[in-house]
Amino acid sequence: MSAMPRTKVAREDRAAVAREHFFERGVVPDKYLSPLILRSWERCRDVGLDHRDGGSIEVASRAQLEESRNQSAHMLELASGVMEHVFEQIRSSGSMVILADLDGMIIHSLGDAAFVDRAQRVALQPGACWSEARLGTNGMGTALLEKAPVEILGSEHYLDRNIFLACCASPVFDAHGRMAGVFDISGDYRNPQRHTLGLVRLSVQLLEKRLFEAEFGKDILIACHPRPEYVGSLQEGLVALSPDGTILGANPAAREWFASQSHDAAGGSFNELFRLGFGAIIDRLQSSGNALVRLGTRNGGELYVQLRSIRPLALAGAGDVAADGGQPRTEQRLRAQAGAAPAARAAERSEAAGPTLESLATGDERLQRAIDRARRIGGKDIPLLIQGESGVGKELFARAFHNSSARADGPFVPLNCAAIPEHLIESELFGYVGGAFTGARREGAVGKVQQAHGGTLFLDEIGDMPLAMQTRLLRVLQERSVTPVGGMKAIPVDISLVCATHRVLRDAVANGEFREDLYYRVNGLTVTLPPLRERSDVGTLVDRLLRAEAQDSGREAISISAEVRRFFETYPWPGNIRQLHSVIRVSAALLEDDEDEIESVHLPEELFGPEPFVPTQHGGASPAPSEGVLPPSEPGVARSLDELELEAIAKVMQEVKGNVSAAARRLGVSRNTLYRKLGRMS
Ligand SMILES: Nc1ncnc2c1ncn2[C@@H]1O[C@H](COP(=O)(O)OP(=O)(O)OP(=O)(O)O)[C@@H](O)[C@H]1O
Numbered sequence: 001m002s003a004m005p006r007t008k009v010a011r012e013d014r015a016a017v018a019r020e021h022f023f024e025r026g027v028v029p030d031k032y033l034s035p036l037i038l039r040s041w042e043r044c045r046d047v048g049l050d051h052r053d054g055g056s057i058e059v060a061s062r063a064q065l066e067e068s069r070n071q072s073a074h075m076l077e078l079a080s081g082v083m084e085h086v087f088e089q090i091r092s093s094g095s096m097v098i099l100a101d102l103d104g105m106i107i108h109s110l111g112d113a114a115f116v117d118r119a120q121r122v123a124l125q126p127g128a129c130w131s132e133a134r135l136g137t138n139g140m141g142t143a144l145l146e147k148a149p150v151e152i153l154g155s156e157h158y159l160d161r162n163i164f165l166a167c168c169a170s171p172v173f174d175a176h177g178r179m180a181g182v183f184d185i186s187g188d189y190r191n192p193q194r195h196t197l198g199l200v201r202l203s204v205q206l207l208e209k210r211l212f213e214a215e216f217g218k219d220i221l222i223a224c225h226p227r228p229e230y231v232g233s234l235q236e237g238l239v240a241l242s243p244d245g246t247i248l249g250a251n252p253a254a255r256e257w258f259a260s261q262s263h264d265a266a267g268g269s270f271n272e273l274f275r276l277g278f279g280a281i282i283d284r285l286q287s288s289g290n291a292l293v294r295l296g297t298r299n300g301g302e303l304y305v306q307l308r309s310i311r312p313l314a315l316a317g318a319g320d321v322a323a324d325g326g327q328p329r330t331e332q333r334l335r336a337q338a339g340a341a342p343a344a345r346a347a348e349r350s351e352a353a354g355p356t357l358e359s360l361a362t363g364d365e366r367l368q369r370a371i372d373r374a375r376r377i378g379g380k381d382i383p384l385l386i387q388g389e390s391g392v393g394k395e396l397f398a399r400a401f402h403n404s405s406a407r408a409d410g411p412f413v414p415l416n417c418a419a420i421p422e423h424l425i426e427s428e429l430f431g432y433v434g435g436a437f438t439g440a441r442r443e444g445a446v447g448k449v450q451q452a453h454g455g456t457l458f459l460d461e462i463g464d465m466p467l468a469m470q471t472r473l474l475r476v477l478q479e480r481s482v483t484p485v486g487g488m489k490a491i492p493v494d495i496s497l498v499c500a501t502h503r504v505l506r507d508a509v510a511n512g513e514f515r516e517d518l519y520y521r522v523n524g525l526t527v528t529l530p531p532l533r534e535r536s537d538v539g540t541l542v543d544r545l546l547r548a549e550a551q552d553s554g555r556e557a558i559s560i561s562a563e564v565r566r567f568f569e570t571y572p573w574p575g576n577i578r579q580l581h582s583v584i585r586v587s588a589a590l591l592e593d594d595e596d597e598i599e600s601v602h603l604p605e606e607l608f609g610p611e612p613f614v615p616t617q618h619g620g621a622s623p624a625p626s627e628g629v630l631p632p633s634e635p636g637v638a639r640s641l642d643e644l645e646l647e648a649i650a651k652v653m654q655e656v657k658g659n660v661s662a663a664a665r666r667l668g669v670s671r672n673t674l675y676r677k678l679g680r681m682s
Pocket of ligand 1: 360388389390391392393394395396397460500502541544545577578581
């Protein structure tokens with residue numbers, strides 16, 4: 001004990017007292033424990049953990065561990081080198097360097113022999129799951145839930161058997177900003193190392209940098225920072241760009257800078273922020289060798305930038321000399337590439353010209369998967385089926401798919417099969433010749449299928465198409481020609497087919513409401529768009545809608561109060577993006593001319609009742625009671641939707657002994673969503 005710095009002694013003493021109070025009386029005197037640790041203890045208590053639990057700890061079988069390692073193979077591969085490097089620094093300090101996956105399962109560790117023996121007694125070893133719900137407050141589990149670096153010392157651990165540990169841990173985020181695992185250094189708390197948390201942070205920055213470079217190695221990579229001395233350090237910003245200047249990805253430091261400029265870090269255009277065009281920026285970077293280039297921003301600020309990789313341009317094989325001597329050569333190369341690659345050309349379109357798949361990517365993992373898969377079939381003759389609840393953006397996705405495909409210059413023709421009367425579907429789809437039926441126009445009409453020739457036909461709510469029509473549509477798809485109603489001649493058509501439905505088409509097939517052969521024709525690739533309540537990027541989406549709303553209403557900018565933002569991020573949005581969009585539009589319309597911030601009073605009354613919403617004790621928000629919107633609460637117990645949800649989560653977590661994957665399956669939500677909700681329990 002004598003070797004311990006005074007501050008740590010005091011912290012340990014306070015934690016020991018806090019422990020007695022908490023476990024005997026259920027409360028902790030003020031300032032005896034950091035709010036983060038107290039939050040964590042309360043979570044542990046809420047899921048029914050017993051701090052005296054000394055039972056055996058389950059360790060995954062070799063096969064299970066192998067499976068977890070495979071799932072995190074990419075992170076593991078890049079982390080191994082970093083871990084070895086760090087272990088070299090702390091060798092013989094009686095510590096372990098640990099990497100765990102999203103479930104808190106240790107997938108790799110390097111340990112000092114002197115400590116490993118003791119560590120194994122508490123299962124600090126590969127295969128053991130250190131989620132907070134299983135093993136109480138601890139570095140790895142708590143960092144995963146807090147989504148932030150943590151230091152848990154001695155008696156701050158929840159379980160008695162772990163109070164000999166000192167753990168510093170930090171979550172690891174992948175190149176798209178999604179949490180991928182947790183990095184930890186643990187040792188004996190009586191032998192504390194002053195700078196361990198700093199070392200963990202630096203290691204994670206290094207690992208995240210490697211993850212970023214590996215992900216975007218084939219793109220244009222730029223390092224940047226508003227202060228020149230930071231370029232080249234672990235704190236530098238990194239931005240990956242496509243040849244047309246679209247931002248493909250940004251590391252946390254760069255994302256922070258983009259946010260400070262109110263600019264989209266995903267799918268936005270890099271050069272919009274600067275006075276120079278993208279081609280000119282790249283030219284200056286290339287001609288400067290490895291030197292830093294100062295770019296002046298349109299709002300009077302500055303960013304120091306350095307080119308790290310320019311593979312896509314180099315691969316294009318352009319010469320060094322500008323052909324016409326006038327235009328910057330990179331500009332020409334960029335143009336040439338855009339001309340050569342339809343996808344790049346499509347991405348170059350501005351939002352005003354229509355959404356692209358890239359522009360829809362706002363950080364949600366499931367949506368990103370759908371985008372990646374759809375992108376892969378663009379230009380191939382494979383029909384796309386988009387599934388998802390009403391209002392999740394299926395039509396927008398279909399448009400983005402079209403705009404990002406080789407057919408982007410052709411027509412995009414939508415038809416909502418549920419919105420037109422049954423007897424008109426046939427003529428709408430296939431057209432008719434003059435005088436084909438009573439009321440028909442003399443000159444006839446071209447049907448949607450024919451209108452879509454050379455482009456994309458989008459059949460919305462295909463699940464609601466009458467059976468007779470399905471038969472005719474099937475024939476068109478098989479024969480690739482259409483015969484207008486009343487006509488004799490088949491007209492060849494070349495269309496890409498995209499369909500959408502809020503129903504599960506397979507069920508409709510099983511019920512005999514949808515032809516099985518047509519089902520196989522329309523679902524070459526099926527993507528399912530997540531409902532808004534399960535998306536992890538609601539904040540980004542809100543910012544995007546606010547910007548669009550500001551533009552539409554001629555205002556410079558529209559912001560929202562922190563309270564409203566919290567509400568937006570936690571409300572379950574039964575009407576999905578359509579509802580969010582409408583709420584933002586209505587709230588913005590209620591702003592006075594001299595106001596530019598949406599507050600709770602501006603939220604539409606019919607949704608939230610006459611009283612503005614009230615924040616809950618969890619820091620989330622719940623609507624004030626209003627008829628027909630919220631589920632009925634228990635008589636006499638005013639509980640918010642958030643509270644009910646968190647209770648349900650806590651109950652299931654208890655039932656599955658903290659296994660997040662099992663809990664997510666049982667609750668019918670993704671693991672990420674559950675982590676987000678668990679994060680909110682703090
Ligand atoms: N990524 C997005 N960014 C901004 N607005 C969006 C986004 N996705 C959808 N929206 C908006 O949400 C609304 C609903 O989108 P859309 O019509 O594409 O949904 P849908 O799933 O096709 O709905 P339905 O099933 O009812 O036909 C539209 O106003 C659309 O502009």
